[in-house]
Amino acid sequence: MTRRYVIFGLMVVLTLLTPTIAHAQGRGDATPAPAPPTALRVTGDVVTPLSLSAADLKAMPRTKVSVKDENGVTITYEGALVSEILKKAGAPLGGDLRGTALTTYVVASATDGYAVVFSLAELDPAMTNSEIIVADMVNGKPLAASQGPWRIATPKDTRPSRAVRQLERIEVVRLKK
Numbered sequence: 440m441t442r443r444y445v446i447f448g449l450m451v452v453l454t455l456l457t458p459t460i461a462h463a464q465g466r467g468d469a470t471p472a473p474a475p476p477t478a479l480r481v482t483g484d485v486v487t488p489l490s491l492s493a494a495d496l497k498a499m500p501r502t503k504v505s506v507k508d509e510n511g512v513t514i515t516y517e518g519a520l521v522s523e524i525l526k527k528a529g530a531p532l533g534g535d536l537r538g539t540a541l542t543t544y545v546v547a548s549a550t551d552g553y554a555v556v557f558s559l560a561e562l563d564p565a566m567t568n569s570e571i572i573v574a575d576m577v578n579g580k581p582l583a584a585s586q587g588p589w590r591i592a593t594p595k596d597t598r599p600s601r602a603v604r605q606l607e608r609i610e611v612v613r614l615k616k
């Protein structure tokens with residue numbers, strides 16, 4: 440039967456193509472970083488959505504934090520507390536972070552599609568001491584294009600996985616209203 444050969448042939452072709460398709464979808468280390476973002480957007484369940492420029496961020500209250508890299512070398516990041524940015528956007532913080540507001544989480548995402556989640560509570564200095572900032576300086580210099588102009592710094596995390604490079608969006612999601 441010819442039909443049987445046709446079906447067999449199709450199966451062989453599909454099997455051979457599978458690794459090629461999987462590779463094309465993967466994100467290899469050799470992929471160059473996308474162009475850096477030109478604005479930092481604050482969206483979602485906030486009173487006032489924002490689009491911040493580099494100058495806007497520089498004009499905010501500044502915080503410095505130190506993190507250790509994998510070799511134990513101290514790196515100093517400088518920028519604005521994420522909570523200061525969220526305060527500007529009108530997210531519930533301080534005395535307002537109670538009841539259903541405590542179901543709020545924050546998605547920090549980047550130009551390459553990388554995204555991580557923080558609870559709003561862990562970003563609020565009135566609630567925790569996690570000191571999570573949006574940094575625009577590292578060791579006294581602006582961030583490299585592949586990392587910035589903005590990156591999250593998470594000094595209390597024991598691994599830098601949530602230190603989002605090329606941060607472009609902070610989305611606030613309140614689960615219960």
Ligand SMILES: Nc1nc2c(c(=O)[nH]1)N[C@H]1C(S)=C(S)[C@@H](COP(=O)(O)O)O[C@H]1N2
Nearest residue numbers: 549550551553598599600601602603604605
């Ligand atoms: N945009 C973006 N940020 C990211 C990542 C990523 O893939 N994309 N990887 C994270 C992980 S898993 C780690 S360990 C750190 C590494 O930071 P470094 O490049 O400064 O060493 O970046 C984090 N930030």
Ligand SMILES: [Mo]
Nearest residue numbers: 598599600601
């Ligand atoms: Mo990582």
